[in-house]
Amino acid sequence: MNKFKKWQNGFLLILALIAGLSVGLLIKQALTVHETEGPDLAALETASLDLSEEEARYQILKAQNEELENRKKVLLNRFGDNEDLAGVLDEFHENALLAGMSGVEGRGIILSLDDKINYDPLTDPIESIIHDSTINYVLNLLWAGGARAVAFNGIRLTAVSEISCVGPTILCYGVRQMPPYVIEAIGPVEDLEAVLYTDSYLAHLTQNKIGVRLTVQKSETVRLPSFSQTHDYLPYINWLREP
Structure with a gap:
């Protein structure tokens, strides 16, 4: 009877050790996952902020592009209504000459x-x-x-x-x-x-x-x-x- 009790106590001790080791491993894995998730989470937050800034810039550029398109339409309409288009072209060529954008001799x-x-x-x-x-x-x-x-x-x-x-x-x-x-x-x-x-x-x-x-x-x-x-x-x- 004493031998059986000793064997039983030894078995329980082994189970306790195994349980303790298992809990320790689980805690270590949890800490490791938390440590690895930290930099990834920070990088994700940074990327999210960058994306927000780029979206804001895109909206600004989109608005500027729409404004330029509207200006172009206005200018084209003026050209269509202007019978003296040759005068506009002469002014363009003169400005190109002064800016060095045309060959000269x-x-x-x-x-x-x-x-x-x-x-x-x-x-x-x-x-x-x-x-x-x-x-x-x-x-x-x-x-x-x-x-x-x-x-x-x-x-x-x-x-x-x-x-x-x-x-x-x-x-x-x-x-x-x-x-x-x-x-x-x-x-x-x-x-x-x-x-x-x-x-x-x-x-x-x-x-x-x-x-x-x-x-x-x-x-x-x-x-x-x-x-x-x-x-x-x-x-x-x-x-x-x-x-």
Whole structure:
């Protein structure tokens, strides 16, 4: 009888241990699930907020698009009622000309700038190579001299012109340029030549000690491309996401 009771107590003890282990495992699994659900729940909430913001932006853009469509309809109706459509087109072409969005030709000059021959960075001054500041200086001279349209290495310059320097390379609208640098300008030839030949800084650059090479040629027909042939205005305009 005592042996049976001892066996029974031992069996109950084993059952209690098994039950305790089972409860512990269940608690551990519950905690693990809670921990893994935490980041997922936070990510879900963040995604929900982002979705709400995008939906709000979509509604704003939708309203703007509807407004633009209404404006377009009004303009088209005006064109339909306007017998002098040629006048509107003439104004459009004039604005395109002023903005550099149409190709042009006329009398002007072709200017070339190049680094000093056999430039040695150890002995020659830094001014012996062409920098973006040199190009911008010459461009400002040409505009001041009456230039009406200008191109740099075949790229039409406009009000959003962007010429910068990265190491030994000059960038124009982000496009790498290499010497010789050619500037074409349409305008009063004599005035353009005068501002170049009488400028003291250019005289300084072209002396033998500095050695910058500068040539200027007259031309009865200088043809310049439109800005739209090589570039687009959109990267230079900040689009507003809200009205």
